[in-house]
Amino acid sequence: VRELIGQAFPYTPVANPRHMVADWSFGIRDADMQQAVDDARGKGAKVIIVLSHNGMDVDLKMASKVTGIDAIMGGHTHDGVFQPVVVENAGGKTLVTNAGSNGKFLGVLDLDVKDGKVADFRYKLPPVFSNLLEANKDMQTLIDKIREPYQKELAEELAVCDDVLYRRGNFNGTFDQLICDALMEGLDAPLAFPPGFRWGTSVLPGQPITFEHVADQTAITYGTVTRNEMTGETVKNILEDVADNL
Template sequence: DGGDTWQGTAVALKTGGEAIVKAQNYLGIDTMVGHWEFTYGKERVKELIEKLDAKFISQNIVGDDPFADEYEELIFEPYTIEERGGAKIGIIGQSFPFTSTANPKEFTEGWSFGLRLETLQEYVDELKNEKKVDCVVVLSHDGFSVDQEVARKVKGIDFILSGHTHDPSPEPIVINATVIVIAGSHGKYIGRLDIDAKNGKVKGYEYKLIPIASNIIPADPEGVKLVNELYAPFDKEFNEVLGKTKGMLYKRDTFFSTFDQLINDAIMDEMKCDVSFTPGYRWGTTVLAGENILMDNVYEMCGITYPDVYTFELKGEKIATLLEDIADNVFNANPLYQHGGDM
């Protein structure tokens, strides 16, 4: 699991992420890294990890509170070694390196995030030379462009399972013998990677990006039962009809999304302001033209742990600087400074 999983839906917010952990355990997730998970705060993250059957790993999160026991220590295990089909696979975790700047710092105060390519190289070498694994995989929430740069700078990674930027890549990208794959977001695809590895070497691989057509693939009865049980306490609130949309409402595009426009219009109407900004994160269920807008749909777009609306008086120069800074985070010419695909 590449992260951004515990947060972003009504049932996730209402249960502090626990409903999603139950779903992950049902699915049989083996390993996980994080990003928006951390917006529940450090203590809640630790509580959820205790409930999670999977291993939560990250080589790039270090304690930076000089008065804490974990000062300059890894917060999580950096890697795990899994045996599959007779092969030893080393999996290194790479959570979102810009978490403490992309999200409010109070959620992770005392933890330091970063790419940490030097230590990543050390763990790759350790797995290959000391642990004698047959294959090294990085489970990453860096972003697709960033991971391509990681492959250029860190030697010996066999595969990067990329995330964060929601890109679906039908074919792998190979850089310096490192194979990078990314399978989109929101359950629209499953990425299947078959690896032939033995005696410390990858001999071959096959990759498929498989579309998930929910109107063709029958639902799993046990999965449906679990989802219904998790949603049952909130059914009345979530299914409240707030209106009907004439056009398609979505929140997926880097530059403009119709649900963002609806949110901004609502803020401007309520706050009596001239300009409104809303975070451009790209998630939530698309509402098709003519469909009802449910409370659940609004939660999917706005249900974060810090949903406050603030008003300021800003001059045009300040607004222009703000927009330039945001654009720089998305489109920086150096991939290592790109924070993601959200405007």
């Protein structure tokens, strides 16, 4: 019996507009996870894998508190973890890993199961060089057809990059800073808060910055720009919430 358990990011209503998930509830629910694992074991599951969107740090903590999970293959924080972290808990050990983002890596976990238990494991995180892979012709044709009406606008060159523009970590990515600087200048505001995601196309020095590069970084589901008055206390609370979400 193979059992997979899914786990969503527990702070979704804080990190995203609450009205978008008004009828859903989220949270740190280790007891519910433990019950799900126990139920799966009760049905005869020999190996239990959790597919998680908690983020690496939350997964590490969960692995220390919930017993019976053989491996947690996680997401959300998009860390490229080249070897699983082995976390000890009251019931044994749990492997915790994360395979980056945007198809840049492929997490490959092989488990050696003997007598109903995981005896050993092998893990690889091979990089995916998409430009070396032949595209599926039907899919490429569809993509080209959809993009064609917008191709001229997407290819418009807005500037030339004089430093590496990237968005990878939680804070201080250079593309993040560029967006914040533009917001502060364009809206005449002393502070700017960008959406805190960790993916997007990097632009190298000397490379033209196109409209598509900007769209890569800003065209998210709820990318509305507003100018608001806030007290210092509100700003502090926002920053505290951000820190809690890491």
